[in-house]
Amino acid sequence: MIKILISLLCCAVLFTVGILIGHYGIPKSSSPPPSWVLEVSKDVDESFIETFLSEVDNLRIQDNLKELTKVPHMATTAGDEQTVQYMLKRWQDPESGLDQAWREEYKVYLSFPDPKNPNKVTVVSSLRVKCPTLASHPELPVSVSPSGEALHTVQEKEKNYTNSDQNDPDVVQPYAAYSPAGHVKGKLVYANQGKPSDYLHLNRTVDLRGTIAITRYGGAGRGAKAINAAPYGVVGVLVYTDPLDINDGLMSDVNETYPHSWYMPPSGVERGAFATNYGDPLTPYLAAKEETYRISPEDITGIPPIPIQPIGFGDAQRLICELGGDAAPDEWQGSFHCKYNYGGPGFKNTSTFKESDVQMNISNYGEVRNSSNVMGVIRGSVEPDRYVIYGNHRDSWVHGAIDPSSGTSVMLELSRVLGTKVKQGTWRPRRSIIFGSWGAEEFGLIGSAEYTEQYLPKLSQRTVAYINVDIAVFANATLRASGMPSVQNVIFQAAKQVDAPGVDSTSVYENWLKYSNRTSPEHGTIPRMGYLTGAGSDYAAFVHYLGITALDMSYTYDRSKTNARIYPAYHTAYDTFDYCSKYIDPGFLSHQAVARTAGNILIRMADSLVLPLNCSDYAESLEDYLKTAVSLYQEKLQTWNISMEPLQSAVANFRKAATQMDQMIHSSDLANETPLKVRKINDQLMLLDRAFLDPLAFPDKYAFRHVIWASSSAGKSTFPGLADAFASAESPGQPSAWGKVHYHLSVLSQAINSAADMLVEVI
């Protein structure tokens, strides 16, 4: 009996062992899941984001800035090359963790003052001297009198205060890039901001032929101030920054302006590109390589037809306060303690300048120069053919501490933290990350534009998003962000995870909400994001030419404390490390907050299983634009028998498709679906903005193809092509222009319907 029991026990044991061996010991003939099954379904790792946030170091950002601002680094100069070398050193360092870094060169057409023959602006006695050497130039609009007595000479360089930065021999003289050279002389007039309406108004009182117009920054693009003037016979333009617009009215460098505060000293001058279009001016739509076809410099469009020169407000005050003629309107008045008159034309009879002319001797020249982008890459593990691009320009006008080196310092820090993780083998992004340090942005976003022209097909097919952080910190009050509406959610999500600098227990998000907010029908009160409707930084080519989803961010002002149109040292020789570390962001905590927020977004874009792009938020913006368009235009359009119904129905289609897409994403267990289903959804989200491109919609706007976000001159918060066409049709004598309004309605309806088609079930 016991034997039997033992036998049975043995059998039972053997049976059990058999089962165990069978189950664990023998591999199933249906092989186990391939190793990539888990990898392809991995989502963003929140603990990795926490680690990233904790490792972003404000002092390293400060060190980066110190290094980058040692010398002036205007595009294509020796100082620029120094920064190229620095970026390459950082990103090519095997310790950096980047997979590759390299430079890409373009041969681009830039404009410079002649150091041997600096630009001069003088007040000269109007005594006309015969000048036989110029008889051969009868086309010059005014007689030129180099021998006229100089009663006043505008300062040629900015004053040095506390350190030698302003004395660096490589500080470029203030000038207007792409202003033509020329020697012109005329009676001075004051033309406010140089808008079309300003010249129109001024010309009613003063005969502008042969005059020099002085204008203040703001209201119109730089180049526009000269372009708008030329049709009236104005022969030259001066431009300055009024203390009203930049210094909250303060003017004295004895105790008010830098080095006593962040305000611009009287000799400070904003430099800038005076070209309207972006990209290399000689190679439209083509990457500017050695043998690329170039148009003739005379055929460049959108640049000043007459000389223009920026000057400091110290000199501008001297000139404006002496002007004769009638008093200009209240809206034209600035901060100088005098009445701003139109000009007689020219100066008051009571002035020491009476009957004098202003003489401009401008010697700018154009030249094709080598400009470099520096690129760095972390290859994606699962979807290397999907790119998240993060970029900023590298070139400045002078030392460029804020513009752009604050952004570059942030980029270097976040690439350091991410690269270190790659190097350690603890992380690699799902998608590829491309860092771009663009060249020659200050001359018209040239490096980034050439990059997009060269690589258009692959960038447009593969880029998930472009993140631009140019000036990282304008001021240290609050975050500011702009972008396509679809990125709002990921910006908010990231901003909620970052502590606001200088405010206890408050997130960047909560702090932002206090400074700038709006009410969203779907989300309630939320921070107000901007749109990327212009070409203010390197996002332009990505947004407007390629239709790539993009965002731009920075820390910025407390508007209750300043009305400055931009930080006062902008594009001057005062934008230095000293200025930044004393007045903009002492301690670099705002830089750190931007690095954390932007880096957080970058990681989410690169690692999320489903792209963090929200199409319902896009729908909300379209509905908002539509509402404005209907209220502004519908009544008038009905009188021309033009229906807005197709546009309304397109926006409704988009909303419906967006809602369905959201529901589909939320109701699916995507981590357990075929990776091709996730890819399908991600492609729909990634390519959504491409549907809004129309290369023919704006024949007069260079490389503006995105029909929702293109620039507009109508000043309405609605669809740009429609707004501009409507404004132009409404102006007198344009009855046939209503066809163009109808055309833009059709373009928009088709584009929005196409975008909706991208979101609905694929077939």
Place this chain on the structure above:
Amino acid sequence: MIKILISLLCCAVLFTVGILIGHYGIPKSSSPPPSWVLEVSKDVDESFIETFLSEVDNLRIQDNLKELTKVPHMATTAGDEQTVQYMLKRWQDPESGLDQAWREEYKVYLSFPDPKNPNKVTVVSSLRVKCPTLASHPELPVSVSPSGEALHTVQEKEKNYTNSDQNDPDVVQPYAAYSPAGHVKGKLVYANQGKPSDYLHLNRTVDLRGTIAITRYGGAGRGAKAINAAPYGVVGVLVYTDPLDINDGLMSDVNETYPHSWYMPPSGVERGAFATNYGDPLTPYLAAKEETYRISPEDITGIPPIPIQPIGFGDAQRLICELGGDAAPDEWQGSFHCKYNYGGPGFKNTSTFKESDVQMNISNYGEVRNSSNVMGVIRGSVEPDRYVIYGNHRDSWVHGAIDPSSGTSVMLELSRVLGTKVKQGTWRPRRSIIFGSWGAEEFGLIGSAEYTEQYLPKLSQRTVAYINVDIAVFANATLRASGMPSVQNVIFQAAKQVDAPGVDSTSVYENWLKYSNRTSPEHGTIPRMGYLTGAGSDYAAFVHYLGITALDMSYTYDRSKTNARIYPAYHTAYDTFDYCSKYIDPGFLSHQAVARTAGNILIRMADSLVLPLNCSDYAESLEDYLKTAVSLYQEKLQTWNISMEPLQSAVANFRKAATQMDQMIHSSDLANETPLKVRKINDQLMLLDRAFLDPLAFPDKYAFRHVIWASSSAGKSTFPGLADAFASAESPGQPSAWGKVHYHLSVLSQAINSAADMLVEVI
């Protein structure tokens, strides 16, 4: 002992049973591979292709054709609607297996003759009669004399021979669509093919002002014959098909032409669209929906500025053989048994028509009409967001048995076979298949063009290939195929698996090789494929506007047996079921061979794990074009300091990238890789042609954006923009045009480099 043995045996059995239970009975806790792992790596099933080939039925194709050709089905007529209903019935039938079928309507601008006021061409005595009713139209170039005595009247309809097809009241009168209406009269001249050189030549001998020119088909586009004439003051144009060009010289309907053979009878007239551009003429770049912005009909470009009318060669012979003036050159002579003279202008003095004019009374009118595409879809199982589109137009000029119903009959048969498999649950394609039955092709590829305009973003992002089979069978000698070079390989592969009709033990491929071949550096002697450089059928919008890889195929002529420029019944009332089944493809075996070949390609495009697109074959074509360009242009370009090196280096880059891509595909075990790696490769291949698009390269060519395959007037087998720019720069007085040659070199180099960038490792 035995007990022990039995016990041991029992134990052994139990142990084994245990192992078996353990292995098979208990699921592993590490879950098995998800069910989709195998599915996503599945490749094309060769046995399925064999089944498909065996089930394609020639008699069903014949039945389809009979049904489709019951009545004339010119675009937007009742007959067209009948075919819409038939397609919908077929594809919406639950037994069809298609997942969905529907119609899409566009409102398009077509041009028709007025049935109440048919177009008339007469020879009238030149006696001028005052016509007071026309005094208010002084702009008419010639006096109009409706009361002139008619000495000869051109036949208004085609003669009926064997059945009532030609007598159907819905046979549209021969006319030139988009010819303006007008009543013009003048002396007749003979202008050969109406090319620019023909009018230039003719005008040296004859004062063309006020004349009517008779031209023959061929040499220039239909509309061009009138567009080229107008600058010389020609007031009207006739066009006919010379028996030399269509009938191998035969003319008599007593025993030579249809119904005795496939040749065109004397009263046969080729109708056609006389518009140069494709797509709806009133809505360029916009889908022609109800409320879409429309240009004014007066603003349509590329249509005849003067009346033009096609006539039969019977009438043409009567007119031409009576012409006076000098004898035209040998190359201008046709098959009529008389000398073709220039015209005095006008007829010989010995003619009964002497001193008579030709009078054209053309009453064509334009109208916006509803045109439908019929769409049918089989949804893809693994990658529904990848489309293989297969299409053909549905509309004809009259009964359209060959053009286009032969192609539609083939499409219906292959959609039947595939749909049946889906219905049976034995097959579903990996990628989605979209069938398109386009409307209004005959008026300028309108249905397919509007479709691409409406869905541009999603089609361009998702379409793997477009397969066009319009006229499936021109003649039954051999296959003919055109397409991007990347589809050569899959066409060959498919053609090798199909038996050639009427030739024992010979594949379609081997048969093709005998009729037309070339030597490839890589493949040796292979069949010669054509390129899709024009806008001859509905592939145009896919190739030239969207840059989608496409192919077009048909069975065609034995060129040793005929010189006919096209099958002789083309666009006449003789293109009927009777004609097709008697003279083009009795037994429908050539139709079957085309259905098998095209269907085979369709299945491979839809089911292959790696897309069957070969980029090395693309490289070979680029190298071929480059070689021609260098030999034709380099020497001259050097004298203008324009280097071809960037183009040479771009083509070399492309070759290198293509070789690497091929190696990568062949050396990878893609079925065991992550599906995202396969998708990456497929995206690179699918989107390759998109890199060749430039929406600004050809501002004068509507919707031509593909810089390799755009149309060209230079007649060289090389890059079209370069060839045209070079030809224009070489013409006298164009020194500045060399810049445009340089521009096109840069456009090409950038596009080819971009395409190479698509193929190299993604980052």
